[in-house]
Amino acid sequence: MQDRPTVDELLEAVAGFLHGDVMSNTTGRINFHARVAGNVLQMLRRELTEMEGQLSREWAGLDGLLGVEATPASRDDTWRKIVKRNEALAQRVRDGFGDDETDRERLMAHFRATSHDKLAVSNPALAEQR
Amino acid sequence: MDAAEVEAGLTRFVAERWGSAGVAIANLARFSGGAGRETWGFDARPERTSAPEVLEAVFRCDPIKGVPSMPGRALEFHLIKAAWDEGVVVPEPLWDGDDRFGVKFFTMKRVAGETLGARLVRGEQYANARELLPGQLAESLARIHRVTREAHPELAEIPGPAQGVSPAQAEVDNYEASYRLNTQDPHPVFELAFRWLHAHMPRVEERVLVHGDYRLGNFIFDETGLRAVIDWELAHWGDPMEDIGWLAVKSWRFGGSQPMAGVGGREAFFAAYEAAGGFPVDRERVRFWELFGNLRWGVITIGQVANYLAGRSKSVELASIGRRTAETEWELLNLLEGKGD
Numbered sequence: 001m002q003d004r005p006t007v008d009e010l011l012e013a014v015a016g017f018l019h020g021d022v023m024s025n026t027t028g029r030i031n032f033h034a035r036v037a038g039n040v041l042q043m044l045r046r047e048l049t050e051m052e053g054q055l056s057r058e059w060a061g062l063d064g065l066l067g068v069e070a071t072p073a074s075r076d077d078t079w080r081k082i083v084k085r086n087e088a089l090a091q092r093v094r095d096g097f098g099d100d101e102t103d104r105e106r107l108m109a110h111f112r113a114t115s116h117d118k119l120a121v122s123n124p125a126l127a128e129q130r
Numbered sequence: 131m132d133a134a135e136v137e138a139g140l141t142r143f144v145a146e147r148w149g150s151a152g153v154a155i156a157n158l159a160r161f162s163g164g165a166g167r168e169t170w171g172f173d174a175r176p177e178r179t180s181a182p183e184v185l186e187a188v189f190r191c192d193p194i195k196g197v198p199s200m201p202g203r204a205l206e207f208h209l210i211k212a213a214w215d216e217g218v219v220v221p222e223p224l225w226d227g228d229d230r231f232g233v234k235f236f237t238m239k240r241v242a243g244e245t246l247g248a249r250l251v252r253g254e255q256y257a258n259a260r261e262l263l264p265g266q267l268a269e270s271l272a273r274i275h276r277v278t279r280e281a282h283p284e285l286a287e288i289p290g291p292a293q294g295v296s297p298a299q300a301e302v303d304n305y306e307a308s309y310r311l312n313t314q315d316p317h318p319v320f321e322l323a324f325r326w327l328h329a330h331m332p333r334v335e336e337r338v339l340v341h342g343d344y345r346l347g348n349f350i351f352d353e354t355g356l357r358a359v360i361d362w363e364l365a366h367w368g369d370p371m372e373d374i375g376w377l378a379v380k381s382w383r384f385g386g387s388q389p390m391a392g393v394g395g396r397e398a399f400f401a402a403y404e405a406a407g408g409f410p411v412d413r414e415r416v417r418f419w420e421l422f423g424n425l426r427w428g429v430i431t432i433g434q435v436a437n438y439l440a441g442r443s444k445s446v447e448l449a450s451i452g453r454r455t456a457e458t459e460w461e462l463l464n465l466l467e468g469k470g471d
Binding site: 087098 | 162315316317318321322325445446447449450453456459463467
């Protein structure tokens with residue numbers, strides 16, 4: 001295991017540098033991109049914190065719509081398998097799953113949960129409004 | 131092009147248009163932004179006059195010699211001219227270009243003001259502008275929609291739906307193709323939205339000039355509100371309701387609490403648009419185009435990520451825009467559930 005600072009602490013340090021020193025000593029395009037880059041690092045901090053819980057929630061939601069499957073052992077495999085399962089879900093939506101009212105309610109509840117989880121990482125201010 | 135080349139060419143070009151022996155070009159500077167074109171500001175005045183009148187102008191040209199952009203500078207000049215003639219608030223067109231630069235170009239008068247949406251929505255100095263802007267936007271939009279293909283043969287090359295295809299079908303097909311081409315991940319929410327659009331396709335054959343990108347960011351404003359509608363590159367023939375729906379897209383509200391450009395109420399905007407001679411506002415069609423607009427912006431974010439991943443740009447801004455796709459998914463869910471505002 002690595003010594004301190006942790007990943008989160010180092011990301012925070014670099015984000016602070018971009019939003020502090022870099023932004024106060026630049027203008028125009030570089031200044032704007034320093035803001036964007038710092039925001040990306042803050043987003044990654046949230047993503048690393050939330051990822052485990054969000055992946056298992058999305059997996060459980062897909063279980064409810066597509067049938068139960070065992071969760072893969074590693075996080076990377078879970079990630080890849082969720083992409084595959086979302087491809088299957090996308091195909092089912094194209095084929096009319098969700099046209100029926102009962103299915104649609106379950107589908108929308110899943111979409112709401114997964115989209116809200118994404119927003120909690122990418123745009124927490126917007127996520128909190130809901 | 132480099133500044134010396136632009137200055138030399140402009141000096142002769144303006145002199146010829148003025149029929150003047152000598153012209154001085156000053157304050158030539160390239161504006162940032164826009165991979166699809168180059169935009170330069172310049173001041174021109176005739177030499178050897180005691181009371182020189184300074185012309186503050188803009189020079190716009192295609193970026194690469196031999197590669198015309200769409201719809202191209204020549205067409206953009208005709209568009210702005212047609213809009214100007216209808217009384218749309220646009221920069222006053224000056225002169226269409228010729229072949230001297232090896233790229234298409236034109237000139238128009240320079241308009242002072244700014245364009246950043248967040249500044250309009252939040253800036254204390256823009257309280258008055260926020261009051262005025264919705265009505266001004268409604269009026270200019272009504273005038274844009276009066277431009278027809280029949281009355282403007284010089285605009286014949288502007289794209290439009292193929293024979294037998296409705297404007298809505300053409301737009302949905304276009305963005306659905308872009309989505310299927312560019313997406314890195316499956317987006318089941320987008321599939322549901324496309325399915326809704328296909329089931330609610332308006333069968334309207336109206337074909338008027340649609341600005342195509344009528345939103346905050348493409349309006350020059352100051353304390354008095356609208357100073358110019360710019361960025362005509364996505365103009366096409368289509369359904370006038372498309373521009374109204376696009377103006378209500380969530381991302382173009384820049385955090386503002388009102389639906390129209392973040393600062394205007396729906397019904398007030400519709401009334402102002404109709405009063406200015408616009409088409410009768412069909413609320414169902416506006417809803418269709420608003421939902422489409424949110425999806426369209428989502429597809430554009432996916433396209434920008436594809437540009438980044440393919441190495442066509444190394445911009446951190448372009449890369450991170452992929453994480454804005456989720457905002458469009460969320461708004462699509464609101465609209466699909468009838469919970470839009």
